[in-house]
Amino acid sequence: MSLALCVVLLLTAPFSAPGGQGTDPDPTARVAADPAAGAIQLVDATAGSGLSMVTTSGRGPSTHILEVKGGGIALIDVDGDGDEDLFFPNGATLLAPDAGPGARLFENLGGLRFADITDRMGVAHRRWSFGVARGDVNADGHEDLFIACLGPDTLLLGEGGGQFRDASAQWLPPDEDWNTGAAFADVDGDGDLDLYVCGYVEADPVRPLPPAQFKGIEVLSGPRGYPAQPDRLLLNDGSRFLDVSAERGIRTVPDRYALNVVAADFTGDGHVDLFVGNDSQPDTLWVNDGKGSFIDRGTPSGVAINLDGSGQATMGIAVGDVDGNGRPDIVTTNFSSDTNTLHLNLDGQFFDDRTSQFGVGAPSRTWCGWGAAFADLDHDGDEDLLGVNGHVYPQATKTLMDSDYRQPVMLMRREGSRFITQEAGLGSHVDRSMVMADLDGDGDLDAVVLELNGPVRVIRNESAGAKQPDGSVLVRLSDATAPGNRSGIGSVVALLDADGKAIARRWMVGGGPFQSTASRDIHFGVPVDARGSPLTVLVRWPDGTQTRTPLTSGSRVVVEHAAMP
Amino acid sequence: MRVLLLGLTAVVGCEEKKPGAKAVVESQEGPITDDVDLGSIVLVPNDPELPLIVIGQDQMQVAPNQLVVTEGAPTLAEQEQLRLSVGRRLLSGGDFAGAEVVFRALHAAHPDHPRALFLLGLSIHKQKRYAEARPLLERSDALASALDAGVIATIFPESPHVPHFLGWCTYYLGDVEAAAKYFDAHIAIVPGEFDSQFGRGVVAIDQDDLAVAKERLRAALALLGAAADDAPGGASHPRDRAKVLVRLGDVSLREGDVASARTQYEEAVHLWPAHHEGWAKLARALDRLGEGDAAQHAREQQQRVLEQLGRVAGTGADS
Numbered sequence: 001m002s003l004a005l006c007v008v009l010l011l012t013a014p015f016s017a018p019g020g021q022g023t024d025p026d027p028t029a030r031v032a033a034d035p036a037a038g039a040i041q042l043v044d045a046t047a048g049s050g051l052s053m054v055t056t057s058g059r060g061p062s063t064h065i066l067e068v069k070g071g072g073i074a075l076i077d078v079d080g081d082g083d084e085d086l087f088f089p090n091g092a093t094l095l096a097p098d099a100g101p102g103a104r105l106f107e108n109l110g111g112l113r114f115a116d117i118t119d120r121m122g123v124a125h126r127r128w129s130f131g132v133a134r135g136d137v138n139a140d141g142h143e144d145l146f147i148a149c150l151g152p153d154t155l156l157l158g159e160g161g162g163q164f165r166d167a168s169a170q171w172l173p174p175d176e177d178w179n180t181g182a183a184f185a186d187v188d189g190d191g192d193l194d195l196y197v198c199g200y201v202e203a204d205p206v207r208p209l210p211p212a213q214f215k216g217i218e219v220l221s222g223p224r225g226y227p228a229q230p231d232r233l234l235l236n237d238g239s240r241f242l243d244v245s246a247e248r249g250i251r252t253v254p255d256r257y258a259l260n261v262v263a264a265d266f267t268g269d270g271h272v273d274l275f276v277g278n279d280s281q282p283d284t285l286w287v288n289d290g291k292g293s294f295i296d297r298g299t300p301s302g303v304a305i306n307l308d309g310s311g312q313a314t315m316g317i318a319v320g321d322v323d324g325n326g327r328p329d330i331v332t333t334n335f336s337s338d339t340n341t342l343h344l345n346l347d348g349q350f351f352d353d354r355t356s357q358f359g360v361g362a363p364s365r366t367w368c369g370w371g372a373a374f375a376d377l378d379h380d381g382d383e384d385l386l387g388v389n390g391h392v393y394p395q396a397t398k399t400l401m402d403s404d405y406r407q408p409v410m411l412m413r414r415e416g417s418r419f420i421t422q423e424a425g426l427g428s429h430v431d432r433s434m435v436m437a438d439l440d441g442d443g444d445l446d447a448v449v450l451e452l453n454g455p456v457r458v459i460r461n462e463s464a465g466a467k468q469p470d471g472s473v474l475v476r477l478s479d480a481t482a483p484g485n486r487s488g489i490g491s492v493v494a495l496l497d498a499d500g501k502a503i504a505r506r507w508m509v510g511g512g513p514f515q516s517t518a519s520r521d522i523h524f525g526v527p528v529d530a531r532g533s534p535l536t537v538l539v540r541w542p543d544g545t546q547t548r549t550p551l552t553s554g555s556r557v558v559v560e561h562a563a564m565p
Numbered sequence: 566m567r568v569l570l571l572g573l574t575a576v577v578g579c580e581e582k583k584p585g586a587k588a589v590v591e592s593q594e595g596p597i598t599d600d601v602d603l604g605s606i607v608l609v610p611n612d613p614e615l616p617l618i619v620i621g622q623d624q625m626q627v628a629p630n631q632l633v634v635t636e637g638a639p640t641l642a643e644q645e646q647l648r649l650s651v652g653r654r655l656l657s658g659g660d661f662a663g664a665e666v667v668f669r670a671l672h673a674a675h676p677d678h679p680r681a682l683f684l685l686g687l688s689i690h691k692q693k694r695y696a697e698a699r700p701l702l703e704r705s706d707a708l709a710s711a712l713d714a715g716v717i718a719t720i721f722p723e724s725p726h727v728p729h730f731l732g733w734c735t736y737y738l739g740d741v742e743a744a745a746k747y748f749d750a751h752i753a754i755v756p757g758e759f760d761s762q763f764g765r766g767v768v769a770i771d772q773d774d775l776a777v778a779k780e781r782l783r784a785a786l787a788l789l790g791a792a793a794d795d796a797p798g799g800a801s802h803p804r805d806r807a808k809v810l811v812r813l814g815d816v817s818l819r820e821g822d823v824a825s826a827r828t829q830y831e832e833a834v835h836l837w838p839a840h841h842e843g844w845a846k847l848a849r850a851l852d853r854l855g856e857g858d859a860a861q862h863a864r865e866q867q868q869r870v871l872e873q874l875g876r877v878a879g880t881g882a883d884s
Contacts, residue, residue, distance in 0.1 A: 215692065216662060216694070300857065305845065307815060307849075309842050309846060309848075309849075309867060337737070352818070354819070356773060357773045361739075361771065362740070362741045362771050365738060366739055400697070401694070402693075402695050402696045402697075402738060403696075
């Protein structure tokens with residue numbers, strides 16, 4: 001780690017107090033990462049896992065923009081056994097967009113084995129689907145699913161045991177658009193989950209625009225040329241969602257080609273904000289005024305565009321504290337012949353493109369990037385970066401477009417102040433979505449990857465640094481003060497060492513890597529020198545209160561936020 | 566034996582091959598759209614006084630000073646002359662796809678000639694198909710390196726500049742280590758060439774080596790200044806100076822010196838008002854300095870430039 005970075009970290013508070021003032025009394029230093037953790041090793045563990053699903057997204061080779069976005073993944077505990085099961089909304093075809101092969105639900109049996117329990121759902125969802133968000137919208141203790149679709153969206157209310165009930169008609173306002181990413185978050189602070197839905201383009205499945213050109217090659221067109229469709233902010237009134245987009249500020253900017261959204265407190269004022277990734281246009285940072293109304297500060301904050309002043313084709317969004325200043329930084333994945341971009345959150349008000357500084361950009365020039373996430377894969381205390389890639393143009397080859405159609409997984413290991421690209425050894429695919437979680441209960445993070453018109457894959461983490469049972473901490477939040485937001489979306493979680501120094505911080509986000517929902521469990525790798533010593537989990541809950549929970553390395557804990565007597 | 570008759574219809578428009586010589590820079594492009602251009606390496610009109618050279622394809626051995634030995638192949642000579650002339654004209658005129666067609670024919674006829682490889686690679690490079698261009702340019706470079714310096718200077722006068730294009734080519738493929746190597750190689754051969762100093766500075770930013778970045782960018786600026794001093798009517802090359810200043814501004818911003826970044830960006834857009842990146846970066850710096858109205862003005866300038874260029878505001882993708 002560079003001296004400069006160490007100094008920055010030593011001056012940093014774990015959390016920012018409302019208004020960005022550093023009044024938090026918590027200790028200020030971050031523990032240095034363990035440099036001896038070694039290489040990261042990931043293994044495709046799909047064979048024999050029972051995760052037998054081939055996704056549908058039109059027909060290959062893709063000829064229409066509808067066919068190239070793929071669908072998302074939701075981690076959801078449908079049976080209440082504590083582990084996370086898998087839901088895939090799945091797509092359809094251009095000729096039958098409402099009659100695809102259908103969504104699939106897989107129960108996590110442990111040991112990275114899964115069982116198809118789609119039949120248990122009680123509903124068949126066959127509309128062409130894209131993003132999926134998980135949350136308990138009716139606060140009944142069962143997690144629900146919002147599915148963003150081509151055409152009317154779907155809300156499936158969980159009823160326990162893997163059963164769902166289609167409550168779209170009751171809960172959702174009419175919407176015929178093509179929606180993509182979606183995120184639950186309590187934007188108005190009333191304790192239930194509201195919903196942000198990304199609108200993409202108005203595209204007729206059977207009448208695509210004429211082909212476009214990319215590097216002199218005729219390719220499928222879009223998003224340019226298609227009309228953009230509006231994003232929507234839906235407030236939860238306890239029994240339905242109300243479209244408040246106009247009155248809450250979302251209509252103050254022109255419609256953009258939105259693909260993905262993450263809800264987190266980016267400004268540090270205690271209110272959950274929304275970062276929206278737009279395709280081929282500047283991104284949007286909706287800053288919450290504390291009452292659930294928003295203004296777009298993407299451009300003045302610097303996060304809407306890269307350093308060159310360009311809006312990018314943002315697909316994946318990863319949130320983590322790269323520089324250790326206690327603020328959530330953002331990595332976006334983008335199109336080929338461009339770079340992924342790291343926006344450092346300087347002070348909650350301004351972001352700075354530090355792609356080059358951290359080595360994130362150059363290796364990504366030949367990739368078309370999608371789902372991405374920060375994760376401490378080797379348990380050395382800092383977060384690595386994992387993402388999936390794959391081009392949208394079937395004609396893509398290195399020779400023709402500087403980028404192949406099938407591409408390797410992005411694995412960037414954090415070493416000191418740089419991310420070092422490492423061969424993932426997982427082959428080349430046309431991937432779209434990815435979620436990470438400790439699916440086999442061994443304390444490290446595994447991944448589930450969704451390929452366009454390909455098999456879903458499960459990736460097991462076999463990194464040597466992650467083998468020790470006391471090498472990590474897993475935290476699940478349980479907010480009893482907000483039954484509708486029990487998982488604590490909007491919370492900030494820090495792991496403190498014995499001296500009270502922050503080892504790392506995480507954000508419990510809504511939305512996620514790409515059109516997907518991240519894990520409910522927050523994972524920390526614990527560097528070797530901090531293992532065996534008392535640790536503390538410090539949580540700042542969405543209502544602003546903080547709790548401290550002592551634990552030891554190797555723990556898996558549920559941190560409760562109890563209602564005041 | 567097949568013969569290759571190459572009219573030396575293109576030479577570099579500068580004398581920077583002599584170490585220490587000042588570059589004669591002539592930008593061929595309009596407003597900046599990216600960092601890849603011909604830089605100061607300009608193909609100049611055919612010099613009818615230059616000789617034709619006969620080389621054997623097999624070993625690429627050149628008979629020194631062997632002039633216009635057509636040996637029954639005058640048609641071929643004329644054909645190659647025409648290809649070079651037309652291809653050069655297309656390249657200089659910005660019709661890179663057209664140039665590619667012509668140079669593909671040249672390359673097909675003479676697949677092992679370093680100049681044919683270079684010209685084909687350059688025409689592809691200019692179309693931003695870097696992965697395809699790279700092996701052509703690398704092979705050209707390797708073949709040229711194996712030849713006697715005196716010979717190669719005669720049959721392939723652009724050869725010293727192949728590493729320059731390889732620098733940008735590899736940079737845009739994300740291989741910054743190779744890019745640094747190629748720019749360094751070009752600087753060693755042609756120290757007066759500003760665009761490789763600039764490229765090396767850009768690569769150093771990607772490598773987070775800010776000391777080298779500043780050194781190289783300042784060197785590029787100094788070369789441009791020297792060239793400007795020689796230019797008729799005083800200062801010249803505003804576009805190139807602007808793009809170097811913008812990168813120096815990036816370094817300042819990265820170092821947290823927002824005020825200096827602002828000054829450098831302002832100077833850049835003053836020199837070259839069509840530098841849309843410069844306006845965007847100036848807006849970023851002004852926002853950081855709390856000058857929101859000025860930042861908005863800068864963004865409007867950026868938008869105006871983009872509209873003049875017929876470009877949609879801000880995208881990294883062509884889709």
